Amino acid sequence: MIGQPHNWAMTLQEAAGPIKESIHDFNQIVLWIIVITTIVVGLLMAYAIWRFRASANPVPSRTSHHTLLEVAWTVVPVLILIGIAVPSFRLIYYQDRARDAELTVNVTGRQWYWHYGYPDQGNFAFDSYPIQEADLKPELGHLRNLSVDEPMMIPVGKDIRIITTGQDVIHSFFVPSLGVQKYTIPGRTMETWLRADRVGTFYGQCNQICGTNHWFMPIVVKAVPQAEFEAWVASARQRFARADGSPAQVAASPVAPQDPEAGTQLAQLRR
Numbered sequence: 001m002i003g004q005p006h007n008w009a010m011t012l013q014e015a016a017g018p019i020k021e022s023i024h025d026f027n028q029i030v031l032w033i034i035v036i037t038t039i040v041v042g043l044l045m046a047y048a049i050w051r052f053r054a055s056a057n058p059v060p061s062r063t064s065h066h067t068l069l070e071v072a073w074t075v076v077p078v079l080i081l082i083g084i085a086v087p088s089f090r091l092i093y094y095q096d097r098a099r100d101a102e103l104t105v106n107v108t109g110r111q112w113y114w115h116y117g118y119p120d121q122g123n124f125a126f127d128s129y130p131i132q133e134a135d136l137k138p139e140l141g142h143l144r145n146l147s148v149d150e151p152m153m154i155p156v157g158k159d160i161r162i163i164t165t166g167q168d169v170i171h172s173f174f175v176p177s178l179g180v181q182k183y184t185i186p187g188r189t190m191e192t193w194l195r196a197d198r199v200g201t202f203y204g205q206c207n208q209i210c211g212t213n214h215w216f217m218p219i220v221v222k223a224v225p226q227a228e229f230e231a232w233v234a235s236a237r238q239r240f241a242r243a244d245g246s247p248a249q250v251a252a253s254p255v256a257p258q259d260p261e262a263g264t265q266l267a268q269l270r271r
């Protein structure tokens with residue numbers, strides 16, 4: 001299953017989209033550089049240990065400077081680091097923002113759950129709470145410590161702009177299989193993007209220590225076909241309050257909530 005952790009998994013999670021594929025490629029490049037460097041340094045050390053052992057070399061050299069060697073062991077690592085830096089920066093700028101996003105999702109980290117807003121789909125917003133272990137329903141495919149009541153829904157194959165912010169402390173929006181990781185910082189908005197190239201459910205977690213319940217702040221991104229996404233948007237507009245605090249588009253409530261929190265909570269009560 002792509003999008004979730006496995007027992008005994010050793011490597012990065014499988015890619016569900018283009019950013020994660022680029023991360024895999026970069027990881028591969030760095031891994032080979034590490035392997036080759038380790039082998040070369042290991043062989044040099046083994047040779048030095050053998051060649052200059054006490055029995056074969058009873059009088060040690062007293063050389064303290066060797067210009068060529070010093071230049072070599074400075075320049076070679078610098079070249080290696082430049083070789084790592086170039087693809088690294090390319091990847092950072094690739095992740096930085098979507099050029100032509102089809103959709104924007106506002107992601108807010110809160111102690112201790114996520115809040116998602118869809119400003120260009122009717123401006124509704126909702127909370128996404130973790131499902132407690134006692135309430136898990138295996139028949140619905142719930143995963144321990146990873147499932148939520150309301151996933152973030154996206155259409156498959158579309159570039160999604162993600163705008164993050166925090167409400168209380170710094171959290172981090174992290175979905176490994178989609179290659180997305182962005183801090184959510186109070187008082188700041190930051191941008192990144194993601195795209196799922198396959199239908200599926202992709203799990204993540206807050207990965208910036210944010211307090212007592214940091215361990216239980218799962219993220220679920222569900223990628224569905226466009227028609228299914230549109231149907232969800234239609235129902236979400238009914239169920240969830242608008243991000244500006246006005247009530248959801250259900251029958252007018254007798255008392256309109258005055259603050260955004262009340263609107264969201266009202267929508268939750270109605271569910």
Ligand SMILES: [Cu+2]
Nearest residue numbers: 206208210214
């Ligand atoms: Cu956290």
